[in-house]
Amino acid sequence: MKKVIKNGFIVTAADTYEGEILIENEKIVAIGSHLDADGAEVIDAKGCYVFPGGIDPHTHLEMPFGGTVSKDDFETGTIAAAFGGTTTVIDFCLTNKGEPLKNSIDTWHKKSKDKSVIDYSFHLMISEINDEVLGELPQVIDEEGITSFKVFMAYKHVFQADDETLFRTLISAKDLGALVMVHAENGDVIDYLTKKALEEGNTEPIYHALTRPPEVEGEATGRAAHLTGLANSQLYVVHVSCAQAVEQIAEARNKGFNVWGETCPQYLVLDKTYLEKPDFEGAKYVWSPPLRDKEHQEVLWNALKSGQLQTLGSDQCSFDFKGQKDLGMGDFTKIPNGGPIIEDRLPILFSEGVKKGRITLNQFVEITSTRIAKLFGLFPQKGTIAVGSDADIVIYDPNVERVISADTHHMAVDYNAFEGMKITGEPVSVLSRGEFVIRDKQFVGKLGSGKYLKRAKYGMRKGEEKEEIVSM
Incomplete structure (x- = not known):
């Protein structure tokens, strides 16, 4: 009708x-x-x-992590997203070393089948680069329409890839027309600091932040940016949380490198003191990168306003406080990393950004929808209000x-990170x-009504082979 x-x-x-x-x-x-x-x-x-409907470029729905699985799946997660004004999500498809990439993609298709109430797509994790992986990538792009690859620089012995893998992924992406995404933290240094903290008997949630200081994020961000420049490729840094990382992205962009940055609402309004809450409540706020000292918040806001950071993702990865987060009672390294953010992404940016004069209405749309659509091969099908x-x-x-609360949110998780x-x-x-x-x-939506979206290559319009849609 x-x-x-x-x-x-x-x-x-x-x-x-x-x-x-x-x-x-x-x-x-x-x-x-x-x-x-x-x-x-x-x-x-x-x-x-x-x-225009919001696009969340960074979700982890029904994702296995730390011996458990994130609580919100493609049903509850996309319903919550819709309540928050998001009409498209791009979820991360994890891969296993030694297995065909197609196996992992098929697993994510099964997770989402007949569940999502809004449109969705996938990013693909790259954990290793060899002849088999390189041989599969053109098919991943052309047949699946997956045109963004993620490399973890953290989570040693779990997800972390080495610099050679990152560099070769950047080179391949340049040739294939894909955007490389990085979780930029120095996993080797974090591993050392974490072991040291545990040896000294420091096990509380706050040590998750203390063992992942902003310097390790800044260093990894700069390293990834330099490798991008060397490869003459394109990079998207996810969940930027601190001034050190912003500085590295701004420096790279000033040099003309194709480097883009995303932050998340939790880093704009919450700070490190939340991890110090008593009775293990700090575990609710354990995610990576960790929350920072309050001084970093204005740096992030200014970076959004000035365009040094371009997008806002949620990094949605929800775990119940009771029954999941408490797996790390007595050992902060065993607390599942992640938080319930997907529903409150747009409303927080609007309230704290637009209403308080930090960004304009047009910047709000650019940050939550338009720029994301352009970067990830969905524009102009998504990301704007235009004929066609x-x-x-x-x-x-x-x-x-209104007041944000777990009593009224629509996520499946048993707490809200922005409670009150x-x-x-x-x-x-x-x-x-x-x-x-x-x-x-x-x-009033219907389960399964969301469509899987095949995306255009980096720099091209959806449905057309036109360049220069993601100019700096």
Whole structure:
């Protein structure tokens, strides 16, 4: 059925204006005023902003880690994402050394089949580079549409790859048209500091942060950036948490390197003191990189405003406090790393960023949707409100005040990292390809309605072979 959205303020990365949007057959077919709404369902967005659906470039749904599996899967995770104004997620597909990449991709397809309520895609982890892996990568790109590869520089003996693997991945990505993503922390140094802490009897959650100081993130970020410049390739640094990493990214970009940076809402509003909460409550805030001293928050905000950092991901990887996080009682290294963030990503950036004057409305859309779509081969199908784009739309009340709480969130996990935080602004209704997923703050979507997205190569438009869509 045709739909027309009226009376709202349409906001894209470039413009803000009053207008109407006509939707038909999953697409935006017209934008203007006094559109012909004959036979269409009329959606009144009076008093609201109309944003393109958010894209979360960094999720870990139903991910095995530390002897357990993250609590939110493609059902609960995407429902929660939709409540938060996200209409597309890109999840990380983990691989096993010595196994064909296709095996891992098939596993992730099975995890997501008939579950996701919004559209989704995958990144692919690269843990080793050899002739077999290099032989599979063109097929991964051309047949699966997976055009981003992740290399871990941390989690020694688990995920960590060596510098040769990273460098050869960068070279391959340049030739194949893929974007290389890095978890940038020096895993060897962290391993040493962690062993030392345990030997000294330091086992509390705060030592997760103390054994992963910002210097190890800054060093790894700089190393990855230099290798990217040497390979003349392209790099995306995930979950940037500190000034040291921001400085390295800014320096690399000033040299003309194709280096991009993502931060997450937890690093913008929470700090290291949360890991010091009594009665093991600090375990709720154990993720990597760890929370930093409060002084780093303004550095991150300024980097978003100035464009030194370009995107906001959630790094969603939720584990229950009781029954999962408490696996690390008495040994901080056994606390499953990750937090429940997917639902609150956009609302926190809006409330703390737009409403407090740190970023503009247009920057909000750029950071949460448009730039992500351009970097990861989804633009202009996703990431904007334009004729021909998918009708992924968020109707957003900018003035409602509410308190974030596990009592009212829609994630499956038993706590909320932002418990008690007062924010302003909330999605009212969310459409995915023209169909309501959230309507008047109620879930009305259907399991399995989300489509798997094959993405274009780095620097190209979705559906077209045009360059220069991700200019610096």
